[in-house]
Amino acid sequence: MxxxxxxxxxxxxxxxxxxxxxxxxxxxxxxxxxxxxxxxxxxxxxxxxxxxxxxxxxxxxxxxxxxxxxxxxxxxxxxxxGADEQGLRLLPAYLAFAGIGIALALIDLDHKRLPDKIVLPSYPVLAGLLLLGWDGDALLRALIGGAILFVFFFAVWFAAPGGMGFGDVKLSGIVGAMTAYLTWGTFLVGAFMGFLLGAVAGVLLMAGGKAGRKTAVPFGPFMILGAWTAILGAGELGDYYLELIGF
Structure with missing residues (x-):
């Protein structure tokens, strides 16, 4: 607190x-x-x-x-x-990610932007903290996951100018890395939930007369909430789905 x-x-x-x-x-x-x-x-x-x-x-x-x-x-x-050795090593990284996410969500809701002063330093800080829980496979997965989500968000931003802020693109690499570090299922659910929650919120705002089709709605909070939905348990659904398709 x-x-x-x-x-x-x-x-x-x-x-x-x-x-x-x-x-x-x-x-x-x-x-x-x-x-x-x-x-x-x-x-x-x-x-x-x-x-x-x-x-x-x-x-x-x-x-x-x-x-x-x-x-x-x-x-x-x-x-x-958890309280095992690996969990304790990862705790600083995910506590930092939680704090960063809360600060960015509040700022995005208030000002509709994600400041570089917070987003950009988060990359080396979180990377350094993840190294404390040294796991070569997980670190490689985090690197790939962060790159995949960054490229995807960049493509969306480039294809539809104005539909997404570039701050969301910069944040996506962090979200992708922190979810993928745990499992690919967590990465998959985290990415999907961000868009799902954003879409649901947009529909509810329009239904309540609080927004129109062209109203700018901050997407950062939904990216962060989607990531944490996956990290705190929903990522297991993604793992189960990937098992079903043999991934």
């Missing part, structure tokens, strides 16, 4: 080109710095009853929800990987 608190800062400051470490967090209305005792994830918001201690300005419920959601996500990652 503490990481979730930091991700709230990242999601707010990175799109604005501000430092994520300085100055300390403050109320946007009165400018008073948030006291340490009020910075405790979730509990601080509850103690303040969702308002600034100094001026009473409402504090969005999104902040504690992101904190709590990040804590839950990290717990699910730990449960998925």
């Amino acid at each position: 503490a990481i979730g608190s930091f991700l709230n800062v990242v999601a707010h400051r990175v799109p604005a080109g501000e430092s994520v470490v300085h100055p300390p967090s403050a109320c946007p209305r009165c400018g008073h710095e948030i006291r340490n005792r009020h910075n405790v994830p979730v509990l601080g918001w509850l103690v303040l009853r969702g308002r600034c201690f100094d001026c009473g300005e409402p504090i969005s419920a999104r902040y504690p929800l992101v904190e709590l959601g990040t804590g839950v996500a990290f717990a699910l990652v730990a449960l998925r990987l």
